[in-house]
């Protein structure tokens with residue numbers, strides 16, 4: 001058995017079975033999702049985090065690339081009660097340390113009590129407790145990763161759905177899941193996937209029908225340029241956002257965000273739509289939340305468990321955002337109509353527009 005150590009903030013060290021070697025550090029979080037490990041492990045929003053699966057068996061239906069949300073694994077390390085060989089081999093090939101045969105209930109309880117915390121990992125024949133503690137010592141807080149957008153965003157613009165004849169979407173890629181882009185392209189949109197720090201001029205050159213801010217890792221306070229884009233376009237162009245995107249839109253419109261104790265990560269988070277009085281089940285992965293939406297936004301949906309904002313509507317502007325993941329990869333498909341509603345904002349606007357030569 002390969003030695004494996006997990007050093008938690010405060011210095012408590014847990015031992016497990018090493019399944020993929022290496023050392024790592026990151027913010028320790030958990031997901032309660034019982035399916036969708038391929039999607040979770042390739043979700044860019046897990047960058048700089050160490051992911052604990054609370055569901056005890058991970059990997060029982062294999063590993064297939066068509067399920068991936070990005071071209072690499074994003075968590076810095078993975079913890080589970082039991083990992084199949086398929087998943088352990090995949091993580092090893094990606095250079096991501098993995099540990100199983102540990103009491104994940106203990107880890108999850110520690111996170112619930114202490115909040116998402118710094119963590120150090122050491123796995124390998126010669127790995128020691130001290131190696132894990134050294135990683136912990138070097139671990140930064142999530143908000144200190146000020147360049148995290150650059151780690152996950154495209155370097156150059158990419159156009160998807162170029163032959164579509166629907167709406168033109170400028171998607172600010174702060175670490176977008178592939179299925180968000182796919183959901184828009186499937187609805188006939190042409191999607192310009194743009195670097196997280198794209199300039200106002202570059203977006204103007206595209207003349208989009210919708211400005212869409214993606215999900216992504218880390219603290220929304222570290223995405224100043226994306227905030228500036230929303231400020232620059234919101235009066236003229238409909239704006240949409242998912243997860244980090246909701247947080248960025250709120251910050252741009254005078255709202256505030258805050259860090260949660262341990263966040264929401266799973267595929268069965270209940271959300272109440274305040275207008276229809278209906279509850280939908282949603283997929284979530286976030287550790288920050290909108291605190292005050294500000295005077296330009298109103299809360300349209302809330303989390304049933306803790307009342308945090310799950311959807312925001314513009315008061316005087318065309319704005320529509322979700323804190324959860326409506327693209328549902330993985331997860332229940334209760335929320336796919338979000339994409340239809342976003343694209344309809346562009347149609348509504350063109351109907352209202354006064355022809356230029358009138």
Ligand SMILES: NC(=O)CC[C@H](N)C(=O)O
Pocket residue numbers: 045214215216217218219220242243244245285286287288289
């Ligand atoms: N999935 C996401 O977009 C996560 C958003 C943000 N990084 C958070 O943790 O709250």
